[in-house]
Amino acid sequence: MVGPLIPMGVIPETWNNVIALLLGGGFGFALEASGFSSSRKIMGTFFGYDFVVLRVFFTAAVTAMTGILYFDYMGWMDASMLYINPYYVMSAIVGGIIMGMGFALGGFCPGTSFCGIAIGKIDAMFFTAGLFIGVFIFSELYPLFEGMYNSRNLGGVKIYELLGMRETVFAFLLIVAAVGMFYGAGFVEKKVRKVEY
Amino acid sequence: MAKNKRDGTFYINPYLGGVLLGLVLFGTYYITGRGLGASGAVKSTVVTAVHAVAPSHADENKYYSKFLSDDVSPMSNWLVFEVLGILAGGFLSGTIYGRLKLKVEHSPKITSKRRLIAALAGGLLFGIGSQFARGCTSGAALSGMAVLSASGIITMMAIFGSAYLFSWIFKKLWI
Structure with missing residues (x-):
């Protein structure tokens, strides 16, 4: 069967919600089992005491x-x-810079905060409540942001096109960079004082 | 060993976790033609809620009305079900590894109250930022990287770069 299956019409759209539940289930399981339901484990990547986020994130991206x-x-x-x-x-x-600030304050991102909620983290519930408020504020103030929101649209451009590289060359370099970061992460973890959490 | 794995301290190997997550993400692209997401479900909920409470206000607002077209976008629905799946999958993993517990996790150097205020503020900023970037760490950064989208990779670098800088500014919240 040639994918993507739903856009190709191989799987009828009625299955959409069931498939969403199952794929979401796999997503949530992989995140929680890796430790993404803990904000203090997630923040380890930024302070150097636990690089689980770096490892899981880049392994997942490279695999997919x-x-x-x-x-x-x-x-x-x-x-x-x-x-x-x-x-x-x-x-x-x-948007990325604002999210980074939110990350540093809240210790979660949206997906991981849902995982935190799933196992009873009250701080994750507050983070998610903040998400709703944030989206509401953005929407209400949209006229202020509209200019920037719609400026300089390059369309669905790929990173290698932007850099003038071949797709496979970029993919290969990304894998090399990921392995390099994993190696560096292990080195830094050994140097940094452990944080109990 | 089996007992040890259930006391809440055991996490799977991060590379195994990454491969699992990567296969789920790949499967999502293979089946649906799109990536995973999280903030999109929050947006759908906010749009729907505002439309239910104040329909004319939502129709007049240029942002809400983008997502209120007559033919209801199936993807917005899709993300809501996907997030219900995240909750179920997280709960399953938490059950298996013995991590189900109602608590506020915070550094011993700060109070629960301070942690909760910071978490709320962090969520608020993340909510705003995810609308600018048209997706969050899942929908923009991770899913974008899998298809090598410029938008996704630039957003990912902005998120991690900024988080790295600000986490040192807010260091007292964490270590």
């Missing part, structure tokens, strides 16, 4: 990327049909 490249190459999936977020240069960077 390799799978997609391979399936596309073999003709088992049409990767050109996959959704690519449009790149609005300013809005993407400003």
